[in-house]
Amino acid sequence: MNDSRRNVGRHQPHNTVHIRDGRVIVDLMLMGDYNAGKTSIIGRFVDGVFDNPHYWTGCSFYVKTLWMDNSEVKLRLWEAMGGERFRGPVLSAYRHCHCVIIVYDVTNRSSFENIEKIWLKNVEENGSCDLPVIIVGTKCDLPGRQVDYVTAKKFSDSLKLPFTETSSLTGYGVDRAIMSGVALAMEKILQTVSCVREPEYANVSRKPDSGCQIT
Template structure:
């Protein structure tokens, strides 16, 4: 037996994904819904939380390292370092709160441009809480138009009903796979991106 075989990674690609957006838009609930079958109204994330998810897509075993950042302004300097090396960025807003949509352009898109170290990183714009149609204030067309303007993928989700949650992450990952420069650094590499200093709380937060 090859003595090195036991040291091979248990995945073909390791992708780092970052979730950003205002506090309360449901980033942590989306992540929890994707990782498990659970849905909870969660307290705000303190700093950064972190989850791992394995996916099998197109015959490849993928390891997703998903960083869930706090939306509160006081944590911005802490979370800026987590943009480094991210192949995918999930930008989340709440379709029932217009300011969370407006802040995508005013705050979050600017942060991606400022801190991202992968010029070709894939961005996914996510309108969450579409189960609350009676309270919707941001239209689907507005979301589509903003995504086109920023060169993002776009999807509307509900963490509560799980509508499009898995599809959101799978479409993002498929686009990453189609981008050679992002695959080069993710292929069979067991870079320890888990060693970055992180400040987390024991329970996930809905930020």
């Protein structure tokens, strides 16, 4: 991505390590066109399920605890709601975001084209200047593919962004996609951290570490 187009005055979430209950908090935001498969990716990664009605309740984020590099990580997966109608999340949604995963449907060409038309522009306009971005193609198990792997890989490579394909139905590539985001976030945190503190919302009552967190 062209850093010269990014607003360097944006909030830098990586400068502070948020700790809660002894765990590092990492926030990943999934964005992309409506019906691109964001919710299904979250459901498959958090609970190992596909198309569970539990994941259609208007939740703000979902949580899963995991380990990386000998650190216990509280991963919060945010789904950017609103789709094309609102042209993606606004500035406030990026406040604690450590990495963005832009999702498109390999059977829907327009969802791929909107990566550049809508979603990358939104990140550039609202995200921090060094916010990691990953591109993920979903539904690679389905027939009727409109975006081939080579085309998507060349596009991602031209922007120097990581890329992978997934199937939430079979689970293929889902863990790899999410954990790649966590790894990029943790790497950036360790490179730039200036302080360690409890987050502003630390006084909120603790909820289960898997599934939907209502805010």
